[in-house]
Amino acid sequence: MRRFRRYALVSALTLVVAGTALFGFGEFWSLGAISQHPFWLYKSIVLVRDAVTGIDAKNVGLPEGFAPVADRGTALLYRENCAPCHGGPGVAPEDFALGMMPVPPPLAGIAGERSAKEIFWFIRNGLKMSGMPAWEGRLSRAEMLDLTAFVEALPTLTPADYRRLIGELEAAPRQDGAGETSIIADTSAADAERGRLLMRLHACRSCHEIPGLVGANVHVGPDLSEAGSRRYIAGVLKNTPQNMVRWIIDPPAVDPLTAMPDLGVTPAQAADMAAYLYQLAPPPNSRAGKDERDQGQEVEDRGR
CATH class of the missing domain: 1.10.760 (Cytochrome Bc1 Complex; Chain D, domain 2)
Incomplete structure (x- = not known):
């Protein structure tokens, strides 16, 4: 009887410890939809x-x-x-x-x-x-x-x-997206961490692989881990903060054939999102971006 009680006590304590660990590490204490699952x-x-x-x-x-x-x-x-x-x-x-x-x-x-x-x-x-x-x-x-x-x-x-x-009329042909942007956003006040949250709340992770955001293994849009370091945005815009903001705000205005929709993002929100993309991969004309390319070239030269 004593042995049975001992086993029962050990089992109960094990369940309590495991349940507490699951509750804590699984972040079940944070049930709001604004935070993502571990x-x-x-x-x-x-x-x-x-x-x-x-x-x-x-x-x-x-x-x-x-x-x-x-x-x-x-x-x-x-x-x-x-x-x-x-x-x-x-x-x-x-x-x-x-x-x-x-x-x-x-x-x-x-x-x-x-x-x-x-x-x-x-x-x-x-x-x-x-x-x-x-x-x-x-x-x-x-x-x-x-x-x-x-x-x-x-x-x-x-x-x-x-x-x-579905019977919707086609929009009138847009101007070539490669032109200069008329959208001016204060990118100096952008917050990369806020941009990460906004990208999740606008469901960017449902189509793109994005470091720092949890989601399914998707194959709809391109991986955004190096979006900030690419020379061109959507293949038509030079990679600058203002152009990145323009693309995020209204993709069809840049490329009428794109499958990426207009999500109603404001210029300030787009600036935050762009800041997060540039935090993941510095833009090609930045000092950090040049240093990364120089390091990559040095490694490549050593391998020859």
Whole structure:
């Protein structure tokens, strides 16, 4: 009996210590959506989620000959039920979705990573504690299949294709984005740490890999770890703080063909975001950037 009590006490103490450690290191004391999950906790949740849903989705039955479809009917169904949270090619999610934790991912990337059965499973069942609703009982099975087919087709759609399908008129041709910017922002007062927070609250991490921000392994937009050190922004603008601000504020004004949407970022916010990108990688014309290039050239010369 004494041995049993001893084992019970040790087990109870172990659970208390483990639970306390999980609570502390998992930052469960900070439940606000303004703070992100610790990296290890996020990856653990994703690992369990994908394992469980992957097994469950194997039981989903799809019609024979099921294939991706992008037509006006499926596009309008997507715009009505999915785009408010997930956005579309060149179209940002609604403001309320940008501050969610976790951020609803762009579905063009999801389509390249998940099977049609898994996509249908998420549409029908939703996902607890994620903001993803279950559409079972509110959409017919045929409509959920149409949504699945459209999501599967998303990677093949350009922003112009998407707008054409949902019936929005094309905007008038813009001027060449390589010209001088008319947006003037006070970059001297920019705060890089505030920029990091703003990039998370505007869901930049849902499309881009960004050091310091936790999120899924995405393959929608380019990795931003070296965005600040590139000679050109979007391939057309010389890399200067003012041009970086201009690009962040209104990407389609710089490149009408870009899939990056206008997120309603103010000049002051864009200056903070630019400061964070330059903190990750100094601009090419800065002293730090030149020193890094010189060091890289020196290493390359030694290797010859």
